[in-house]
Amino acid sequence: xxxxxxxxxxxxxxxxxxxxxxxxxxxxxxxxxxxxxxxxxxxxxxxxxxxxxxxxxxxxxxxxxxxxxxxxxxxxxxxxxxxxxxxxxxxxxxxxxxxxxxxxxxxxxxxxxxxxxxxxxxxxxxxxxxxxxxxxxxxxxxxxxxxxxxxxxxxxxxxxxxxxxxxxxxxxxxxxxxxxxxxxxxxxxxxxxxxxxxxxxxxxxxxxxxxxxxxxxxxxxxxxxxxxxxxxxxxxxxxxxxxxxxxx
Amino acid sequence: xxxxxxxxxxxxxxxxxxxxxxxxxxxxxxxxxxxxxxxxxxxxxxxxxxxxxxxxxxxxxxxxxxxxxxxxxxxxxxxxxxxxxxxxxxxxxxxxxxxxxxxxxxxxxxxxxxxxxxxxxxxxxxxxxxxxxxxxxxxxxxxxxxxxxxxxxxxxxxxxxxxxxxxxxxxxxxxxxxxxxxxxxxxxxxxxxxxxxxxxxxxxxxxxxxxxxxxxxxxxxxxxxxxxxxxxxxxxxxxxxxxxxxxx
DNA sequence: AAGTGGTCTAGACCACAGG
DNA sequence: CTGTGGTCTAGACCACTTT
Numbered sequence: 001x002x003x004x005x006x007x008x009x010x011x012x013x014x015x016x017x018x019x020x021x022x023x024x025x026x027x028x029x030x031x032x033x034x035x036x037x038x039x040x041x042x043x044x045x046x047x048x049x050x051x052x053x054x055x056x057x058x059x060x061x062x063x064x065x066x067x068x069x070x071x072x073x074x075x076x077x078x079x080x081x082x083x084x085x086x087x088x089x090x091x092x093x094x095x096x097x098x099x100x101x102x103x104x105x106x107x108x109x110x111x112x113x114x115x116x117x118x119x120x121x122x123x124x125x126x127x128x129x130x131x132x133x134x135x136x137x138x139x140x141x142x143x144x145x146x147x148x149x150x151x152x153x154x155x156x157x158x159x160x161x162x163x164x165x166x167x168x169x170x171x172x173x174x175x176x177x178x179x180x181x182x183x184x185x186x187x188x189x190x191x192x193x194x195x196x197x198x199x200x201x202x203x204x205x206x207x208x209x210x211x212x213x214x215x216x217x218x219x220x221x222x223x224x225x226x227x228x229x230x231x232x233x234x235x236x237x238x239x240x241x242x243x244x245x246x247x248x
Numbered sequence: 249x250x251x252x253x254x255x256x257x258x259x260x261x262x263x264x265x266x267x268x269x270x271x272x273x274x275x276x277x278x279x280x281x282x283x284x285x286x287x288x289x290x291x292x293x294x295x296x297x298x299x300x301x302x303x304x305x306x307x308x309x310x311x312x313x314x315x316x317x318x319x320x321x322x323x324x325x326x327x328x329x330x331x332x333x334x335x336x337x338x339x340x341x342x343x344x345x346x347x348x349x350x351x352x353x354x355x356x357x358x359x360x361x362x363x364x365x366x367x368x369x370x371x372x373x374x375x376x377x378x379x380x381x382x383x384x385x386x387x388x389x390x391x392x393x394x395x396x397x398x399x400x401x402x403x404x405x406x407x408x409x410x411x412x413x414x415x416x417x418x419x420x421x422x423x424x425x426x427x428x429x430x431x432x433x434x435x436x437x438x439x440x441x442x443x444x445x446x447x448x449x450x451x452x453x454x455x456x457x458x459x460x461x462x463x464x465x466x467x468x469x470x471x472x473x474x475x476x477x478x479x480x481x482x483x484x485x486x487x488x489x490x491x492x493x494x495x496x
Numbered sequence: 497a498a499g500t501g502g503t504c505t506a507g508a509c510c511a512c513a514g515g
Numbered sequence: 516c517t518g519t520g521g522t523c524t525a526g527a528c529c530a531c532t533t534t
Contacts, residue, residue, distance in 0.1 A: 016503060042519065053505045058520090066314065068496040074520045075512035083496055189495045195443040195461045195486035213443045213461035213486065238443035238461065247437045248316040248331055264522060290500065301524045306501090322501045323531035503529070510522070 017052050021060040024050070029069065029080055030224035032185070036082035040070070043078070083187060085175060105140035105147055107174075109167040110205070112136055114156065121153045124220045124231045132156040134163065136174075139205060146206050148236040154229075158182055175221075178229070187224040191217050195238060202235055213238035265300050269308040272298070277317065277328055278472035280433070284330040288318070291326070331435060333423060353388035353395055355422075357415040358453070360384055362404065369401045372468045372479045380404040382411065384422075387453060394454050395488060401479040406430055423469075426477070435472040439465050443486060450483055461486035 025046075028034045040046075043061070047054040061078060064070040071081045112134070119129040136152040152174070154162070161181040170177060175186045198206065198214045206214070214235045221230040273294075276282045288294075291309070295302040309326060312318040319329045360382070367377040384400040400422070402410070409429040418425060423434045446454065446462045454462070462483045469478040 018503080044519090053507095055506085056504060059503085061520095072520065073513085075514080075518080077513095077519060081496075085495065187496070191493045191495060193441075193491040193493070194489060195463055197445075197459070197461050211445070211459050213445050215443055238445075241442055243441040245439045245441070247333065247439060248329075248435070266522080292500090301526095303525085304523060307522085320501065321532085323499080323533080325500060325532095498532105498534080500532075501530085503527100505527080506525100508522100508524080511520090513517100513519075515516085515518105 018056045018059040018063075021046075021050055021052060021056065022063055025060060025064060026069070030187075032224075034080050036080045039077040039079050085186070085189065104172060105142050107170065107172040108139045108141065109170055110137040110139055112163070112167050114163070117153060121231045125155055125228045127155065134159050140172075147240060148234050149202055149205050150235075151233045153231040158184060158229075174230075184223060184229050186221045186229055188226075189219050189221045191219045193217055193243070198235070206235065206237060208237055215241040266304045266307040266311075269294075269298055269300060269304065270311055273308060273312060274317070274472075278435075282328050284328045287325040287327050333434070333437065352420060353390050355418065355420040356387045356389065357418055358385040358387055360411075360415050362411070365401060369479045373403055373476045375403065382407050388420075396482050396484040397450055397453050398483075399481045402477075406432060406477075422478075432471060432477050434469045434477055436474075437467050437469045439467045441465055441491070446483070454483065454485060456485055463489040 025040070028040070034040050041049070043054050043057045046057045050057070061070060061072070065072055065078075068081055068083075071079045073079070115133055115135045116130040117125070117127065117133045121133070122129045122131050125131070133156055134154045136150070136154075138150040138152060139146050140148040140150065159178070159182050162177065165177075165181065178184050178186065194216045195213055196216055197211045198208050200210060202208075202214065203210050203212065208214070215238050217234045217236075219230075219232045219234070220228050221232070223229055273288070276288070282288050289297070291302050291305045294305045298305070309318060309320070313320055313326075316331075317329055319327045321327065363381055363383045364378040365373070365375065365381045369381070370377045370379050373379070381404055382402045384398070384402075386398040386400060387394050388396040388398065407426070407430050410425065413425075413429065426432050426434065442464045443461055444464055445459045446456050448458060450456075450462065451458050451460065456462070463486050465482045465484075467478075467480045467482070468476050469480070471477055
């Protein structure tokens, strides 16, 4: 068994009903009892099962819809939202072809190795510096043009099944691979954005001029119970980057 | 009168009650009938005044709280939120002193001129290229160290009162000045983030090495009725920049 | 004690999806 | 037609703030 015990029960008396109910529903998702893309029980059923009024169920679901864990469709039901990291990616870079349509970048694994984690990476996993890890170097391209260079670190034990697969058969997305071969599912991610002048090595791989500005995205991918699964640093030319925020 | 007619009534029959109520409440804020920092009528009073149930009022207020236009305090009341653009700024740059405490940057107006808008700026105001404008160049510093260089454009007519004030008396924040002398209130802003290699001129002002990476924030500040008030481009060293996002 | 928002209920009716 | 979520109501009681 790879995954440890899901989490302590945390019924937490004296919290509002809708709050406890929300925790209960979250747990169903976290333990994969309810899987992404599938409908959860109807509001009436949940109200009966948890012995609360339907209004309380709605309030619990409301908050989960608000932060993107559920989706509602009138007349159809309420569904566990499938996290779409593709779209997160497009939030940062404009990967558009000449006709203005978004395209999925092609992935090329440049290197796969077993290595010792540097301190910054180990910290994300709550491990000691030097912990054994699997490391990928990956280039993502659109129309043969390199757009993002990625440095990916995974804890060895949980991800060692990946060492048996030929990197040429990895496909363009890693998360489905993690799910299929390592039994872990990425549920959310935390990203930090910075920018820097490109290093000589990165410039060569990204086909940029020396010293050109690159955007750096550091991502820690988390499981539903918020364990760190993957540490990733992505670099792309600043010229391709744009990001919008609304401030109130 | 500087501001044009606020907006058409838009009662829009057949919309949900709470939706129409939300529009009505928004209008009270937009027309400054309810001012930032002040409490709005109690839920019971609003329910009576609009002839709806208190639950419907709560739902309308819920959504306005969710997107940051109102704030609720149990036992005290519901208040119009005062937009805090200071904090938006800190979201992007870490302006911390040695003790780790956030500090308000000091502002220095480098230049004030009347100029013709370039196309990119005019577009934000929905004006023709070459429209008359007031332009500021401003440097913001912390501990004598330049951190952000700003290029600010304002439509001439509405902001010409600013030309009469000595720039030395501008203070560190512009928005209060706009409110005080031009009768306009910034209610929200849209920002776009990019990065670039610093130009020779900017490098000199920001005291950076030639070609160093800088983060560029382009901001359009909007009034409550979403008219563009100000166009601003801010540049700061990428090394001081960091931004975090949570993805689900 | 009086007044505010916060939680919770039980039910009615509407709008939409799908057999 | 049945079942789903979406809207709306009227009221009870609780928790917090202020007088």
